[in-house]
Amino acid sequence: MTDRVYQAGETVGVLTTEPLGRSGLGVLDYRAPEGGCGDGDFVEVPLGPRRVLGVVWGKGEGRFDPAKLRSVARVLDAPPMRAELRAFLTRAADYTLTPLPAMLRLATRAPGLADGVATRRVVRLTGQVPNQLTDARFRVVEALRDYGGAAVTAVELAEAAGCGPSVIKGLVKIGVLSEEDAPKDTPYPPLDPSGKVRLVGDQVAAGDALAAAVAQGGYGCTLLKGVTGSGKTEVYLEAVAECLKAGRQALVLLPEIALTADFLARVEARFGARPAEWHSGVTMTERRRLWRMVAIGGASMVVGARSALFLPFQDLGLIVVDEEHDSSYKQEEGVLYNARDMAVLRAAIAGCAVVLASATPSLESWANADAGKYLRLDLGARFGAAEMPKMQAIDMRADPLPGNQWISAKLVAEVNARIPRGEQSLLFLNRRGYAPVTLCRACGQQVGCDDCDARMVEHRFLKRLVCHQCGATKPVPVACPACGVEGRMSAVGPGVERLAEEVALRFPDARVAVLSSDLFGSARALKDQIVAIAQGQADIIIGTQIVAKGHNFPLLTLVGVIDADLGLQGSDLRAAERTFQLMRQVAGRAGRAEIKGVAFLQTHQPEHPVIRAILGGEEEAFWAAEAAERRAAGVPPYGRMAGIILSGPDVAQVFDFAGEMARRDGPLRAIGAQVFGPAPAPVARVRGRHRVRLLIKAEKSAPLQAALSAWVAQFKLPTNLRLAIDIDPQSFM
Ligand code: ADP
Numbered sequence: 013m014t015d016r017v018y019q020a021g022e023t024v025g026v027l028t029t030e031p032l033g034r035s036g037l038g039v040l041d042y043r044a045p046e047g048g049c050g051d052g053d054f055v056e057v058p059l060g061p062r063r064v065l066g067v068v069w070g071k072g073e074g075r076f077d078p079a080k081l082r083s084v085a086r087v088l089d090a091p092p093m094r095a096e097l098r099a100f101l102t103r104a105a106d107y108t109l110t111p112l113p114a115m116l117r118l119a120t121r122a123p124g125l126a127d128g129v130a131t132r133r134v135v136r137l138t139g140q141v142p143n144q145l146t147d148a149r150f151r152v153v154e155a156l157r158d159y160g161g162a163a164v165t166a167v168e169l170a171e172a173a174g175c176g177p178s179v180i181k182g183l184v185k186i187g188v189l190s191e192e193d194a195p196k197d198t199p200y201p202p203l204d205p206s207g208k209v210r211l212v213g214d215q216v217a218a219g220d221a222l223a224a225a226v227a228q229g230g231y232g233c234t235l236l237k238g239v240t241g242s243g244k245t246e247v248y249l250e251a252v253a254e255c256l257k258a259g260r261q262a263l264v265l266l267p268e269i270a271l272t273a274d275f276l277a278r279v280e281a282r283f284g285a286r287p288a289e290w291h292s293g294v295t296m297t298e299r300r301r302l303w304r305m306v307a308i309g310g311a312s313m314v315v316g317a318r319s320a321l322f323l324p325f326q327d328l329g330l331i332v333v334d335e336e337h338d339s340s341y342k343q344e345e346g347v348l349y350n351a352r353d354m355a356v357l358r359a360a361i362a363g364c365a366v367v368l369a370s371a372t373p374s375l376e377s378w379a380n381a382d383a384g385k386y387l388r389l390d391l392g393a394r395f396g397a398a399e400m401p402k403m404q405a406i407d408m409r410a411d412p413l414p415g416n417q418w419i420s421a422k423l424v425a426e427v428n429a430r431i432p433r434g435e436q437s438l439l440f441l442n443r444r445g446y447a448p449v450t451l452c453r454a455c456g457q458q459v460g461c462d463d464c465d466a467r468m469v470e471h472r473f474l475k476r477l478v479c480h481q482c483g484a485t486k487p488v489p490v491a492c493p494a495c496g497v498e499g500r501m502s503a504v505g506p507g508v509e510r511l512a513e514e515v516a517l518r519f520p521d522a523r524v525a526v527l528s529s530d531l532f533g534s535a536r537a538l539k540d541q542i543v544a545i546a547q548g549q550a551d552i553i554i555g556t557q558i559v560a561k562g563h564n565f566p567l568l569t570l571v572g573v574i575d576a577d578l579g580l581q582g583s584d585l586r587a588a589e590r591t592f593q594l595m596r597q598v599a600g601r602a603g604r605a606e607i608k609g610v611a612f613l614q615t616h617q618p619e620h621p622v623i624r625a626i627l628g629g630e631e632e633a634f635w636a637a638e639a640a641e642r643r644a645a646g647v648p649p650y651g652r653m654a655g656i657i658l659s660g661p662d663v664a665q666v667f668d669f670a671g672e673m674a675r676r677d678g679p680l681r682a683i684g685a686q687v688f689g690p691a692p693a694p695v696a697r698v699r700g701r702h703r704v705r706l707l708i709k710a711e712k713s714a715p716l717q718a719a720l721s722a723w724v725a726q727f728k729l730p731t732n733l734r735l736a737i738d739i740d741p742q743s744f745m
């Protein structure tokens with residue numbers, strides 16, 4: 013795409029963020045305004061009685077009489093969207109079969125695009141902090157420190173600290189905070205890439221290779237594989253340094269907000285300043301600043317969640333996807349996309365290097381490296397004295413436990429041995445809440461959600477039952493909703509909260525910390541807890557899968573997996589892969605510092621091939637076996653799949669429509685694709701809507717998207733039905 017300029021009155025196409033037109037393309041014709049406009053300009057255009065945001069998108073269809081077209085209302089004072097980003101949005105829309113307006117919305121998630129540059133009042137720390145502060149005032153000071161110098165208004169600060177505006181006013185009055193006018197958007201402090209870290213062993217060659225890839229310019233994808241603690245972060249920061257030296261911008265994607273505190277500190281230590289941050293926890297003011305600065309080169313490094321991929325970089329030189337296997341890179345609502353795949357796409361379009369880093373790569377990336385499409389770099393050993401933990405199974409069939417206990421005698425003994433030594437133990441259970449099932453002992457009825465086909469999970473912390481599908485809650489019933497018998501409702505199976513109860517009983521003197529995403533009001537509280545644990549303020553950590561994600565706990569030497577079989581149930585294509593990754597990630601938490609770690613897997617099936625592969629640590633053998641199975645079945649990454657979910661209030665209607673779609677499969681058959689279903693989706697009802705699924709399977713080289721579009725276009729969807737297309741589905745919900 014080359015940028016064109018249009019004279020006043022010429023016809024231009026404008027892509028708006030409104031879902032318009034039969035094709036849903038959303039590009040409408042307008043007349044260029046007084047003074048003209050150019051491709052990529054952000055504009056405001058009249059649409060019915062409203063004015064909406066849009067981007068100039070080529071010269072328009074020109075099918076209408078220009079005299080009858082409405083004129084672009086005004087060109088906004090925002091940096092135009094580059095051809096590179098426009099091409100990326102177009103290709104990403106084509107790939108995910110998403111209407112372009114929805115793609116554009118992802119790329120315009122910054123407030124105040126329509127406002128010019130101005131000033132606003134921000135609050136800052138003066139440096140005077142009295143020893144005595146009320147709780148609320150203390151929280152404000154802490155919250156402001158958290159922003160690390162980023163601009164914050166009083167309103168945003170009050171919200172972040174969870175207090176009223178009067179607390180901020182009070183702090184200004186006593187001189188702890190000052191208020192000042194600041195230009196709305198200032199550049200981020202420059203990073204200094206000259207500092208050197210001395211890489212060692214395998215790190216040297218890997219660092220050199222990555223730096224060379226960046227220096228060379230142009231697209232290239234590298235899979236950087238290394239066990240947790242092997243120094244992947246240090247190595248890819250070499251690539252970032254090279255990118256900064258070349259004067260280009262670097263983007264590092266991380267899967268979890270909770271991870272960034274540690275990461276930001278490391279970047280600051282190495283490059284002398286913090287990078288720009290982009291995720292849901294960032295204030296609107298800061299988002300606006302970042303969005304503008306990235307566009308004009310005032311931010312050289314961005315650390316962000318998956319949506320950072322849609323930022324208007326001026327000159328992208330490198331994208332790093334850390335923990336590339338992480339399933340949270342797949343956006344499962346709204347626009348269904350996988351940020352890892354989209355990162356590779358954007359890098360290809362921008363002509364820049366992309367690095368996928370992981371201790372346990374996805375099979376997709378493993379296969380791409382295997383096929384020679386990606387360069388693969390391996391870091392073999394852990395940095396310094398740290399070694400990968402020894403892994404061992406505890407056969408739960410040998411010593412069955414009483415019905416309300418889940419920690420084996422062996423594990424209890426191991427934990428007890430560590431407490432007096434000041435070493436930490438992690439008990440891992442990937443299940444939030446207290447108990448997954450609430451059952452009536454009189455009639456056997458299980459309490460389910462009224463709107464979903466899901467059992468409700470007891471959360472004692474909230475004192476309620478919660479549906480993990482839709483979030484609905486209700487009190488734990490005293491009488492059975494089915495048979496009416498009172499006092500026989502009981503909790504079955506463990507969640508982390510119940511495990512915490514057992515821990516309190518078995519280890520009465522231990523200090524216990526529970527890490528579960530739902531137990532923390534804010535990302536900040538979770539970060540605080542993680543820091544406290546790292547400093548040794550807990551003997552036993554009980555955690556769900558958030559603990560698997562890269563946190564560094566130097567005193568942790570024991571990992572006990574309460575139920576290693578949990579992920580192996582279910583028919584998910586990726587069950588084995590996920591379990592393998594999760595167990596290895598969790599085990600990788602142990603023994604990161606000087607002391608050697610050990611991991612125990614409680615299992616009822618120690619002979620299961622996946623459990624054996626985990627224990628044996630024969631990674632390549634595991635991947636090769638898994639790859640062979642998928643190749644034989646013709647499923648991803650050796651074949652292509654798409655999930656179609658139809659949902660609606662009336663189950664028969666949804667099934668009928670899905671059946672009709674399955675029968676009229678001509679466009680799919682034309683490319684050799686097969687349709688499976690309709691079948692009830694694994695979660696067959698959510699928020700009162702019945703969900704039916706079709707699964708499409710095609711060969712790897714088949715033009716799946718085009719065929720899907722042609723197929724879907726044959727049908728007129730009744731207004732009460734919804735259809736979602738998920739290309740490369742990750743979860744099969
Ligand atoms: P990974 O990203 O593979 O989990 P990290 O890069 O976080 O590994 O490294 C683990 C720890 O070892 C970190 O504390 C890191 O600072 C340290 N480390 C790794 N390599 C080096 C090195 N070459 N020099 C100094 N410290 C290092």
Ligand code: ZN
Nearest residue numbers: 461464479482
């Ligand atoms: Zn529900």
